[in-house]
Amino acid sequence: MTTVRAAITQTTWTGDKESMLDKHEQFARDAAAAGAEVVCFQELFYGPYFGITQDQKYYRYAEPVDGPIVQRFAALAKELGLVSVLPVYEEAQTGVYYNTSVLVDADGTILGKYRKNHIPHVEKFWEKFYFRPGNLGYPVFDTAVGKVGMYICYDRHFPEGWRELGLNGAHMVFNPNATKPGLSNRLWEVEGPCAAVANGYFVLQPNRVGREDNEYGEDAVTFYGTSQVIDPRGNHVGALGSNEHEEILIRDLDLDLVQQMRDDWQFYRDRRPDTYGEIVEA
Numbered sequence: 322m323t324t325v326r327a328a329i330t331q332t333t334w335t336g337d338k339e340s341m342l343d344k345h346e347q348f349a350r351d352a353a354a355a356g357a358e359v360v361c362f363q364e365l366f367y368g369p370y371f372g373i374t375q376d377q378k379y380y381r382y383a384e385p386v387d388g389p390i391v392q393r394f395a396a397l398a399k400e401l402g403l404v405s406v407l408p409v410y411e412e413a414q415t416g417v418y419y420n421t422s423v424l425v426d427a428d429g430t431i432l433g434k435y436r437k438n439h440i441p442h443v444e445k446f447w448e449k450f451y452f453r454p455g456n457l458g459y460p461v462f463d464t465a466v467g468k469v470g471m472y473i474c475y476d477r478h479f480p481e482g483w484r485e486l487g488l489n490g491a492h493m494v495f496n497p498n499a500t501k502p503g504l505s506n507r508l509w510e511v512e513g514p515c516a517a518v519a520n521g522y523f524v525l526q527p528n529r530v531g532r533e534d535n536e537y538g539e540d541a542v543t544f545y546g547t548s549q550v551i552d553p554r555g556n557h558v559g560a561l562g563s564n565e566h567e568e569i570l571i572r573d574l575d576l577d578l579v580q581q582m583r584d585d586w587q588f589y590r591d592r593r594p595d596t597y598g599e600i601v602e603a
């Protein structure tokens with residue numbers, strides 16, 4: 322059996338970037354001490370979820386992917402031998418911003434990045450003010466823990482991207498989130514398991530938790546946590562995260578399940594791309 326010990330974290334905004342960075346460094350250290358080989362943080366992990374409002378001041382949270390934040394956590398990944406998925410606010414060039422996850426291997430090498438392709442612009446998720454849609458497709462990377470893909474929050478409503486990640490060879494997909502009560506609750510329950518079974522891979526979904534009180538006053542929202550890890554048969558691996566508290570979820574992934582599920586259900590054989598032409602018409 323090939324087992325990977327994975328960690329995902331759910332945290333609450335402290336009110337400042339430096340303490341968020343320190344908190345996540347400690348979480349990575351705690352995860353590694355518990356034997357984790359890979360960690361994924363929540364969406365835009367070191368900032369508030371500023372999509373609640375449209376305010377230029379939040380552009381200052383962006384930095385290049387070779388900037389100090391990624392450098393710090395790449396050095397930490399190397400020190401801890403921990404594959405790390407780092408959801409950051411990327412400034413690609415002056416005034417060009419993406420919602421990005423950077424993937425760092427266990428030796429500290431920056432393997433690449435995924436840029437969120439589907440950008441929401443609905444009540445309190447005003448992301449088109451902050452991000453260009455991604456332009457890097459759906460890459461999958463060979464890491465020390467296996468074949469890793471990434472997909473970010475609102476992306477999860479789009480089965481097409483999940484499928485691309487499967488076709489590109491993913492055995493585990495990390496899907497960092499910032500979602501809150503309301504329309505998304507039921508979707509949160511079904512989308513991860515559906516993606517896992519349809520594509521025969523593990524889905525790992527950290528979500529923010531708690532109220533971002535100190536940031537938006539009366540407009541503040543409460544994120545519901547309940548981070549989850551789902552196996553290729555659609556079952557939860559361990560319990561969901563708390564819906565109130567910060568937490569590190571540490572879960573053992575039996576990677577043999579990927580092949581077993583794909584052998585039992587021949588979805589890759591039986592899919593009919595020749596009948597799906599309309600999907601790729603704009």
Ligand SMILES: NC(=O)NCCC(=O)O
Nearest residue numbers: 441446474475499500505
């Ligand atoms: N962060 C983000 O994309 N939120 C959109 C709401 C959702 O998809 O749950």
